[in-house]
Amino acid sequence: MYAQMVKSEATQEDPEMLAAFQARIDAGEKIEPKDWMPAGYRKTLIRQIGQHAHSEIVGQLPEGNWITRAPTLERKAILLAKVQDEAGHGLYLYCAAETLGVTRDEMTEMLLDGRMKYSSIFNYPTLTWADMGAVGWLVDGAAIMNQVPLQRTSFGPYSRAMIRVCKEESFHQRQGYAVMMKMAQGTPAQKAMAQNALNRLWFPSLMMFGPSDADSTHSVQSMAWKIKMNTNDELRQKFVDQTVPQAEYLGLTVPDETLNWNAEKGGYDFAEPDWDEFFEVITGNGPCNTERLAARNKAWDDGKWVRDGLLAHAQKRKMRKVAAE
Amino acid sequence: MSSPNSAYPDTPEAQDKPKRQEWPLWEVFIRGQHGMSHRHVGSLHAADEEMAIKNARDVYTRRNEGVSIWVVEARHIAASSPSDKGPLYEPSESKVYRHPTFFDIPDEVGAM
Numbered sequence: 001m002y003a004q005m006v007k008s009e010a011t012q013e014d015p016e017m018l019a020a021f022q023a024r025i026d027a028g029e030k031i032e033p034k035d036w037m038p039a040g041y042r043k044t045l046i047r048q049i050g051q052h053a054h055s056e057i058v059g060q061l062p063e064g065n066w067i068t069r070a071p072t073l074e075r076k077a078i079l080l081a082k083v084q085d086e087a088g089h090g091l092y093l094y095c096a097a098e099t100l101g102v103t104r105d106e107m108t109e110m111l112l113d114g115r116m117k118y119s120s121i122f123n124y125p126t127l128t129w130a131d132m133g134a135v136g137w138l139v140d141g142a143a144i145m146n147q148v149p150l151q152r153t154s155f156g157p158y159s160r161a162m163i164r165v166c167k168e169e170s171f172h173q174r175q176g177y178a179v180m181m182k183m184a185q186g187t188p189a190q191k192a193m194a195q196n197a198l199n200r201l202w203f204p205s206l207m208m209f210g211p212s213d214a215d216s217t218h219s220v221q222s223m224a225w226k227i228k229m230n231t232n233d234e235l236r237q238k239f240v241d242q243t244v245p246q247a248e249y250l251g252l253t254v255p256d257e258t259l260n261w262n263a264e265k266g267g268y269d270f271a272e273p274d275w276d277e278f279f280e281v282i283t284g285n286g287p288c289n290t291e292r293l294a295a296r297n298k299a300w301d302d303g304k305w306v307r308d309g310l311l312a313h314a315q316k317r318k319m320r321k322v323a324a325e
Numbered sequence: 326m327s328s329p330n331s332a333y334p335d336t337p338e339a340q341d342k343p344k345r346q347e348w349p350l351w352e353v354f355i356r357g358q359h360g361m362s363h364r365h366v367g368s369l370h371a372a373d374e375e376m377a378i379k380n381a382r383d384v385y386t387r388r389n390e391g392v393s394i395w396v397v398e399a400r401h402i403a404a405s406s407p408s409d410k411g412p413l414y415e416p417s418e419s420k421v422y423r424h425p426t427f428f429d430i431p432d433e434v435g436a437m
Contacts, residue, residue, distance in 0.1 A: 033336070035407050042336075081387075088384045095368045098350065101336030104370060105347045163366070168388075310372035311348060317373065 001054040002119045004210040006048040008221040030156040033099035046100050053093035054118035060086045062126040089165045094155035108274045122285030134197035136176015138205040145239050149229035184250040203273040209236040241267045286315045350399040355391035371422040
């Protein structure tokens with residue numbers, strides 16, 4: 001997902017307080033920033049929400065890539081609005097993480113020096129305009145699978161951020177599918193371009209959910225804390241079941257020869273993505289890891305004088321105001 | 326103006342860290358279209374109040390969500406503590422007569 005393979009932190013605290021905390025979660029209460037919480041809950045959430053936020057921000061790069069080359073002014077305005085939304089989503093999430101006692105700048109520095117991660121999917125290139133369609137349809141579609149249940153997560157600020165994100169995310173997926181429809185119904189060359197985008201992005205999209213965590217102790221703890229609502233396999237299955245008919249409608253072929261409707265389980269059987277490739281990508285060896293981090297570092301470094309200058313200006317104005325009073 | 330480590334400096338995570346020069350955190354309140362009160366919608370970072378309002382407009386009113394914006398620096402907000410929950414809110418639980426439904430008014434009296 002946008003947050004992949006988040007390790008939960010072991011917690012060593014008073015068993016009575018832990019039990020009372022778990023009882024609040026089991027009763028469906030929201031945990032708010034000033035409430036007592038286990039150190040592990042706090043640390044795991046900072047890691048998870050931070051990674052989610054970073055994904056929104058880095059996720060602007062593969063799409064920003066096409067803003068100046070959108071085929072029409074309307075498409076350009078729409079894509080611009082979508083990329084602006086991603087910045088907003090990152091901001092909602094950073095703010096949620098900040099309530100746990102870490103600052104946005106600290107998290108940014110951890111992203112830039114590699115201590116924190118972002119989703120593997122954004123390390124793949126967007127080679128053609130059809131990729132803008134496929135990203136909205138598949139990548140945002142996969143993100144929604146995870147974000148909708150996270151609206152019910154136990155941590156109040158995270159839940160509220162997810163509610164805002166989900167309201168906007170539906171626009172993203174629909175605009176992506178609309179691009180795909182246009183391409184799929186276009187000239188044979190345009191349709192081939194759409195098929196090619198699906199071919200390249202199908203398995204990376206399935207990887208977004210992370211490897212099977214059916215036996216993961218991290219996953220069990222996070223699910224008990226309601227900061228993870230479904231297993232990775234559940235969400236992946238749901239995504240495939242929803243997406244295959246949409247591909248059929250487009251007249252495109254999902255690049256998986258083993259794909260088959262399994263009436264007994266009421267879902268599709270499908271091939272696993274190449275998990276070796278996944279681990280390569282999250283350890284920094286994907287096609288665009290270097291480029292993405294370089295772009296974020298450059299933006300941060302080049303923006304330093306602006307951040308400092310505005311802060312100095314605000315300080316000066318404040319002093320003047322104090323002097324005048 | 327040195328901003329605190331975070332808007333939540335009393336959290337275990339924020340303690341014992343050196344102070345950093347960061348844009349302060351602002352809480353954003355928006356009045357929706359229909360004459361309701363300003364409502365808290367989220368927060369953001371900005372160097373000063375002018376920029377906070379501009380950023381709030383960009384982040385929180387992109388889809389006609391509001392007609393008026395308030396921003397306040399997060400560190401200026403005083404909040405009740407979770408441990409005060411009992412003393413603060415329990416007294417009202419026993420005062421059911423504060424609700425109109427406490428009183429039985431005969432139907433023939435009409436709407437009241």
